[in-house]
Structures are given as C-alpha cells and as structure tokens.
Amino acid sequence: SQTIHQWPATLVQPVGSPLSLECTVEGTSNPNLYWYRQAAGRGLQLLFYSVGIGQISSEVPQNLSASRPQDRQFILSSKKLLLSDSGFYLCAWSLRTNEKLFFGSGTQLSVL
Amino acid sequence: QQQVKQSPQSLIVQKGGISIINCAYENTAFDYFPWYQQFPGKGPALLIAIRPDVSEKKEGRFTISFNKSAKQFSLHIMDSQPGDSATYFCAAASGDTGRRALTFGSGTRLQVQP
Numbered sequence: 001s002q003t004i005h006q007w008p009a010t011l012v013q014p015v016g017s018p019l020s021l022e023c024t025v026e027g028t029s030n031p032n033l034y035w036y037r038q039a040a041g042r043g044l045q046l047l048f049y050s051v052g053i054g055q056i057s058s059e060v061p062q063n064l065s066a067s068r069p070q071d072r073q074f075i076l077s078s079k080k081l082l083l084s085d086s087g088f089y090l091c092a093w094s095l096r097t098n099e100k101l102f103f104g105s106g107t108q109l110s111v112l
Numbered sequence: 113q114q115q116v117k118q119s120p121q122s123l124i125v126q127k128g129g130i131s132i133i134n135c136a137y138e139n140t141a142f143d144y145f146p147w148y149q150q151f152p153g154k155g156p157a158l159l160i161a162i163r164p165d166v167s168e169k170k171e172g173r174f175t176i177s178f179n180k181s182a183k184q185f186s187l188h189i190m191d192s193q194p195g196d197s198a199t200y201f202c203a204a205a206s207g208d209t210g211r212r213a214l215t216f217g218s219g220t221r222l223q224v225q226p
Contacts, residue, residue: 006155034213036216042218042219043118043201043216043217043218043219044156044201044216044219045216046213046214046215049213059213090155090156092155094212099144099146099205099212099213099214100146100158100161101146101148101156101158101214102158103155103156103157104155105153105154105155106153106154106155108153
C-alpha cells in the first residue's frame with residue numbers, strides 16, 4: 001500500500017532563518033506531488049506541484065521554493081523565512097492519471 | 113480569485129441531525145468535485161466525490177448533491193455524530209490527464225453536539 005511521510009510535525013523558526021521540509025512517498029512510482037499551505041482558519045492553498053523529477057510548477061509567487069531530487073521525494077525550502085510563512089504545510093500525492101489526493105500529516109510551522 | 117466558494121464557515125448541529133455544507137463554482141471546466149474531511153492536526157482525507165454526469169452520490173450517511181446548471185454542489189451528512197466533528201473542504205478539479213490540480217474551498221468547521 002502507498003504511504004506518505006512528512007516531517008517534521010512541528011517547527012518553530014526565527015524570522016530570516018532557512019527552511020527545509022521533506023516529504024517522501026512509498027509504494028508508488030511516478031506520482032504527482034504537491035505542497036499546500038493552510039493558514040489558520042482558512043482553506044488549502046496550492047503552492048507547488050510536480051509531475052516528475054526536476055519538474056516544478058509554482059502556483060503562487062512567494063518566498064518559498066520546491067525541489068524534487070528523486071521520483072518520490074519532494075522538498076519545500078526557503079532561504080529566509082518571513083512571519084507570513086507561518087502555517088500548516090501539507091504534502092500530497094496523486095497518481096498521474098487520477099486527481100484523488102492523498103495528504104501527509106502536515107507540518108505546523110511557526111515563524112517568530 | 114476564489115474559484116470555489118464554500119459556506120457556512122462554521123456549523124453546529126445536534127447529534128442525529130442533518131449537516132449541510134454548500135459550495136459554488138464559476139469555472140465550467142471543473143469536472144470532478146470531491147469533499148475532504150480534516151481532523152485537527154491531521155491532513156485532509158478524501159470523503160466522497162462526484163462527477164458532473166450524475167446529480168447525486170451517496171455513501172453511507174454522506175451524500176453529495178450536484179446542480180450543474182446552478183454550478184453548485186453540497187454535502188449532506190445524515191444522522192450526524194460527534195465523531196463527524198471536523199473541518200470539511202469541498203474542491204474542484206480541471207486540467208488534462210497528468211496535470212490535474214484541485215482548487216479547494218475555504219472550509220467548514222462542523223461541530224456535532226452530543
């Protein structure tokens with residue numbers, strides 16, 4: 001069966017510090033991968049999606065970047081965090097031919 | 113631009129009652145409409161989904177009603193239980209195979225009181 005791992009679960013970082021969140025998927029090949037952000041009390045905002053290694057599409061211009069160094073690995077990064085980067089970050093995957101999304105357990109990021 | 117509008121923002125229902133959450137969309141290219149359920153501190157999980165070729169889909173106590181002409185769809189939870197207390201998101205998908213992406217509504221926080 002397929003599983004998705006996302007870590008860390010919680011993270012507190014000072015403003016201006018770097019960020020690296022990692023997500024890996026097991027049990028499937030060539031998945032589409034996604035990073036979403038959920039601000040407190042708000043919906044899910046698509047940040048990045050990837051249809052293959054090195055292929056990243058950005059949905060919202062921002063302080064963040066994403067990379068996919070391996071087929072089942074997706075990384076969300078920032079060189080300098082802003083207060084507005086605080087939120088609940090969710091990694092998700094889907095089959096290439098299916099729009100059903102399977103989410104990880106999320107990372108609660110607090111930038112202070 | 114909010115492409116999927118969801119209401120209400122929060123909802124309180126008594127145990128055994130019916131919970132109704134509504135969504136409306138503008139983009140006629142949307143062709144897949146799922147609902148996700150999210151418990152605190154967890155990622156959302158797919159609950160039920162519908163495609164526009166049917167007007168209703170039922171799975172247990174959960175029903176999606178879809179009105180293509182009005183560009184609206186809703187989630188009905190029959191016999192609501194305290195365990196249903198969660199945040200519910202509607203969503204809509206469009207795009208070619210391999211590049212489909214979901215657009216989510218803003219979420220509804222449901223509380224079912226015992």
